[in-house]
Amino acid sequence: MSFIESGERLALRAAVAELGAKYGSSYYLEKARNGGKTDELWAEAGRLGYLGVNVPEEYGGGGGGIGDLAAVCEELAAAGCPLLLMVVSPAICATIIARSGTEAQKKHWLPGFADGSVKMAFAITEPDAGSNSHRITTTARRDGDGWLLSGQKTFISGVDEADAVLFVSRTEDQKGTLRPSLFIVPTDAEGFTWTPIEMEIVSPEKQFICHLDDVRLPYDALVGDEDGGLLQLFAGLNPERIMATAMGAGIGRLALAKAVAYAKERQVFKVPIGAHQGVAHPLAEAKVELELARLMGQKAAWLYDSGDDLGAAEAANMAKYAAAEAAIHAVDQAIQTHGGNGLTSEYGVGMLAGVVRLMRIAPVSREMILNFVAQHSLGLPKSY
């Protein structure tokens, strides 16, 4: 048993950190504040195979696991470039297609995930079915040799920059408990429109309400079985949580690094402010929390990559919870450490507050994780 990552994993982290440093916070903020996209970074990371580390080798990917992809995500975030679409496109969508897709679907989509030339958004949340996915109403009706898809989704990230969206829906004869069917819908499909949601988060990736109005899809737009049950969906949702953990840990590291650098330099009484325990101890606490969350994230990734979906589910939920809380604390303390500068645009710390606060809500909320742990890990009665 080892709690230390392999030499290759560490080398991957070092390489990605170097690439991230070339772009850095200033690049990300400039894009986020001016409505730009992080296209250059995405393309370069894609060419280097960093965005496709988890895609099987026979489709041009790196043949690694979600642990490798999480390492990429964390290092880019720690360098100041948290790429939200990494959580969605290579982690959820590529995983689901690699695990449940037909050979033709894999051949069509996976090489694009492998080099980052394809981006796919993921849509599960609906206005009336947020935390409760069993209530989703987006419905697929058979139509000749294809499908007609109708419904509405909300908060879907990155639709404007995606080639396609993977929609979670149900077939018309399904009622009650969700047996999800998954459809790939190209963003230029007729009847598919989307409108942006005004958000208070500084980020290059935007969120959208998606409207599907009898969108005609060929039969092979369906990924996996018609009502393949929750397992094929969870194949993608564990990676999502593992990636959210990595992103939280990365942003937490970024905030902490900025705070530590500032605390060493800034002097208002006789010593640098970092010498005051009132400043130092909360930063040390943040460090402890971040390392614990990272470790749990690595455990979840390890379980997932070794094929233990069930074991991974508990660990991934716990890791995601811990990472969100650790990142929120780290950013909050980084702001406090910077004093007034913590809320200036120049220092780029204040804007992280919105980004990490989001992590307590999405992709799965703190409360839903605690529900999961209470029910599945502790055996307490289901509360809802």
Add this chain to the structure above:
Amino acid sequence: MNIVVCVKQVPDTATERKLKSSDSTLDREAVDGLMNELDEYAVEEALRIKEAHGGEVTILTMGPSTAADTIRKALSMGADKAVHLSDDALHGSDSLQTSFAIQQVLGRTGFDLVILGSESTDARTGVLAAMLAERLGVSQVTLANKVEIDGSTIRIQRQTDYGFDRVEASLPAVVSVVEKINEPRYPSFKGIMAAKKKPVDAPSLADLGIDAAQVGLAGSATTVVDFAEAPPRAKGQIVTDEGDGGSKIADFLASKKFV
């Protein structure tokens, strides 16, 4: 073409570097080691030459066992194999001995072209390429910001203070590069995974016919007699602009002989 790139592991320049009081050598244990920055450009140039003309790229490193990380990085960038010369007896070798040891390794690998960085960030003597060429009895073309291979001819642009010289030599040759020459690539994920399987030859001194007394601190022609900590940075001088800020700054720079 058989291309050998000399790569040195140096302490991270971003961290505080210290000399050991016991033997006046650099304390390499205390800080993280990484590839000498200019050597990344040397590796990149070798890979580009290989991509254009075919052949094989071998990394040659003399350094402690921790230098394996630096070798791994060069291999993950795309080099084919490596030689790691590591022996406690080499500790404290000066430039003359380092060039001697590297010469012996090159006897084992053979070479058409040897590429070095023009200077390391730790010892910074900048003499290794010249010493090596002299020992090998081949041409040296140094400070290259551009390299062209044409059959058995190498043409470079040698960077100078006023521009550049065009220099031509025939292979085999030793070339040293400056950072203007290219932009080193990042290791790809496939490169990182492949590096693990690439051969790293680790000859002993005996394999190379080197007598331990010929190298290391004891056998060095030069000795560090004494050293002192750099004095703490003096307090900066603030120039307040009262309409004459520009000339005050110019005066300051002139007094320090910057302009």
